[in-house]
Amino acid sequence: MKTANLAIVFTDIKGFTERTSRQTLEENQRLLQVHEALLAPLFKAFGGRIVKSIGDAYLVTFESPTQAVLSGIAIQDRLWHHNRAVEAPEQLHVRVAINVGEVRLDGNDIFGEPVNIAARVEGIAEAGEVYFTEAVYLSMNKAEVPSKEVGAFELKGIPGKIRVFHVPRAPYRVEAPSAAAIAEAPGAETMPPFGNLALSRVAEAAAAPSGAAVDLSELGQRAAAGAAVISQRAAAQASVLGQQAAVLGRQARTVGGSLFSRGVAALPPKVQRHRAWVGVGVVVLLAGVAMLAFGGDETVRAIKAVERAPEEERAALAKDVRTLIMKEEEAGRRNFLLGRLTEATGKPDDALKVYATAVKAGSRAAEDRLIEMLSHGRCDVRSDAASTVSRLQLQRAVSALEDLQEDGGPDDGSRTGLFGLSKCDSKQAAESALKGFKGR
Template structure:
């Protein structure tokens, strides 16, 4: 439909380009907490998340007649000719994700927001523009994860006999004049035959059934075009493949942890052997009589004691396991260890352990910053580690460590700085930086740090 023209004058010639508009339902979706999630994941994990997300959502958009205009990261912009089909697609998505999330770990679950508006939009190539699009985007900003929100315009245009609804409230949306009434689809069970909101009975928090009772998901085959019916089992195949990769990775990580534990046990046996002999002498006489029977068990227990004594607490041992793991497995293992570390209440110790974990993943330069934070929180262990890093094998790490202890004014580091100033390291003078135009010199860094001590 042509509503107006975009008229320009080019070299005296008057040209007109028709503007096409259409009345469409606009759907926005995005993943709750996606930005925060990506900061804690590897690029590979982010890519896998988005692949599973696409596998779950895209077929349902198409099954209900939607056209995916574009996707940016975790967000989709989709248009429908029917407001009713648009809302049904949102309901189907939430129920499909409910089924999916029951089969994966909490950390791999996907929770999305769905927001819908309807109105006349401007078509420009494959893209769409106009206030209806802006309103849909604003409604998405107030929508809750797991919900399907839509505007009054959608409520008035959709078939209420097919979609139950309930008003959420009237909102002032940024950049939009006046208040916009917003509705949502209430949770099942409800009396589908009664379109009025008063006829809807909600049971919030029910976990025994999908949030919307498969109201729309059960109609996927019906909604699909002939020859392109969508089976629910097919919808999950690509997502299941993604989940399988995740499970394989977790299993590989568990194998590596097991290998590290075995290695720790092997190292502990030497110490455990002597402890075992001494430990048996302290056992009650009635136990010593069964020395041959309890020998293996006692050896295991005493070896465990030795491992505790020489390897530190549970978190430190876990960090060492990350350090000894193959490089390609460290990032995955480090995620679990980080969760363990974050339970530590003392800020100084927590940041010291995070620094050790950062080092274990092969990032000593980043660890320096974390240690500095730990020192400011009163961690003596972090001070010791910073001083140790003044003798690191890498020139850039030594130099950064010197600068860090200088900024922190660690008087205990003066002796180590003087040694570094005198001896430097084997790789001093190595060219670094863009195009190799700079040289690393840890001696100069140490001298500068010492000068800072004297000036203060």
């Protein structure tokens, strides 16, 4: 049997299984067509050979580890551009994992431990990131690709710990917004995650394929039409709510005026002479009651409204709420609210990254939320939360991590990752996170 030393790349769409259960067969097929049209040309542009694809997952080989990593970051930047042009339901968020080693060749397929390791690394990779093993790090051209160690991991079925690296986010050696501009709007996506470092090397035809199996412009028109429908629905609902609010306001004014008149009439004559001041006191009292009843925070109420909205309408509503959040001057609170909004749109895993940014900006509320997410109902969210608090060295989370290490969750053991080769284990994630804390 033939063997070859190759770089192995695994990719898959985060949350794909959950999405397919909510979408029609036609919508699923269109999603996969867009996925193929965006990724396949970039694999080929960097010299990759697509070995197989199953649903949302790709297995690709490269002769050059450097080219393999460059293809991964080109894909992430290409998806960033794509996601900015479509509504949330049409967006694609992909994991990329890379390993290198000697594999067995059997026809068009490949086998061997390097393949298994790459699949395991894909299981711990985060959406929007490019993870790769120490073997890739040692063999790639470091002058072409920035890198940073994530940590050493015990991967199921693999002896010893595997050191894992990732490509850090821009800016580095590419044009990017100034540090001051980024500091003014942390958490806001003002540039591609990897600064087009690899995408700029690709011919325009590969970066934005024209003769692909799916007409991307047509899909864009469909997405725009869908957005218009959502906007019309939101506008209609806003109109109805506005009319209802006006009616309630008139009723409240009538009833309130009547109650106020009766209340003043019941007061002693000396007090009645100062009815204007009594009115001011009543207004202040009612305002206080209203703040208690409605939370006293316009932004928080708006986020809760997104959370309660029908799923197909959340993306349109979230845009307006995001605009409101960006008016917050304090960075920690702004990013905490962005995290809550991300959760409200059904993306708790993405919210973890935003909360991490908020914690770095000094948000105590974001710390509390990260700790709460260690008991989330989803195994992958608990596991990612454990990794996040460990990276942040959030000592307040140690007790919650110890509880997670002991109890885990009801869905521990569920299949995840490429081809279902990985199992989610939040207990093990908590154990690894605790080992990452300094001074323990």
